[in-house]
Amino acid sequence: MSTMIAISGLTKTYEGGFQALKTVDLDIREGEIFALLGPNGAGKTTLISIVCGLVNASSGRVAVGGHDIVRDYRRARALIGLVPQELTTEAFESVWNAVSFSRGLFGKPADPARIERILRDLSLWDKRDNRIMTLSGGMKRRLLIAKALSHEPRVLFLDEPTAGVDVELRRDMWQLVRGLQADGVTVILTTHYIEEAEEMADRIGVISRGEIILVEDKATLMHKLGRKQLSVHLQEPLAAVPATLGTWALERSDDGQTLTYTYDAERHERGIGDLLNALSAAGIAYKDVNTTQSSLEDIFVSLVREKA
């Protein structure tokens, strides 16, 4: 898969000395859904703003579709649609005019049929002649998406798309994103909701304090997450795991008090019941068992804390 967005050595220090980004290197592949995960103030919006041309980078380079965002900004930006975090809209304009305006702004000739389709897809068609100020918050969010899609972008940035959004709109939005992906559009979404990243993304990047601290395929990440551990606390310490239990790949703690079995909760190849029976059969008595599962949340929190 080819690279859609290439970010290398990107830094940003705001006037006043706040370092929002410390050397970010990141490649986003064409056609993928990439979730940028991070706590508030981690640098998600700064990163997006630089790629979209809203903020000047302090150093480093970004190319979108092979076009440098500074030297070849016209071609780079024509590929990008941006749905900002804040509901910033032209209060007095009609929905139709606002979306048509966006298309023109990005250098595309008028195409009423396409605008109609976008508005219908986003359930805005009935509101097309309404002034934007009369729309609900959810409708305004839809409008911002319609504006971002009006010029047929190849890359769509969704900055905190589901902040303050109801279940229905959230579902519609994911459906839309999947539809865009089917058309080959690259989607980058930022979020601090982990479930959102889990649900949507092909790859997940974690950003904290201006640094990308992890980029991984969701499948790989989920595999790690899907694993559970069973800890068996023994009555008597064991010097070694008995040979009869060799097929279970048990880990013995240093003090010999605990045996740990790591298994894939999704697959249920061999249940924990079997293991406990095998332990009894081997004459090993235990006083307690407990299972743990590392969640993306845990990984995330530990990653973020580690770097803090």
Place this chain on the structure above:
Amino acid sequence: MNLYAIRAIYRFEMARAWRTLTQSIISPVISTSLYFVVFGAAIGSRIPEVEGVSYGSFIVPGLMMLSLLTQSLSNASFGIYFPRFTGTIYEVLSAPVSYLEIAVSYVGAAATKSLILGVIILATAALFVPIRIEHPLWMVMFLVLTAVTFSLLGFIIGIWADGFEKLQLVPLLVVTPLAFLGGTFYSIKMLPPLWQTVTLFNPVVYLVSGFRWSFYGISDVSPAISLGMTLLFLLTCIAIVAWIFRTGYRLKP
């Protein structure tokens, strides 16, 4: 050149003018009509002719300039400040448009509005006093140059301002006094010699004088100097706008 973008912004701004018709067209026309009633009819009848032109007619070019200046400023400054204030400017800044295109669209729309206004005021004035235009081409030239120059100045103010107060500050404290003291209602030849000299530092004097010359062939300073000063002012504004865009001042952190 992203012509679709220029057209989109221009249309958007013009649509805003139609939505705010009362504010952008009707109120300046009413206030100008009041000037005619007060200065033209009531007081003007007691003021002798100025260089062979009746006082009511004499003030027409100055009044047009006064409206043109203030309206160009407020149109252009509001046009760019409001999207900054609401945050919708993000879209323009992230679009594949050059700064030149952004400036041309906003300033073009603001200038168009004030030109329409100027013509309406001229038509209104013609109802009250006799008007003749000796140099129509030059008149249009001065009108366009002034509208563009002050729209540019308004654009600069709209980018510089970080609150509605500042948006009003320059028009109120600088431009309105300069416009009133710039020979709008009088010929600067009526002033004592010292003040005639002081007045020459007021850029509006050159605009009004040149504009009045295009109507009646009378002027306080020579039309060539008027034109030169207007162009100088225009170039200064263009230079400031170019600097703003090169540095991203107040637009891009």
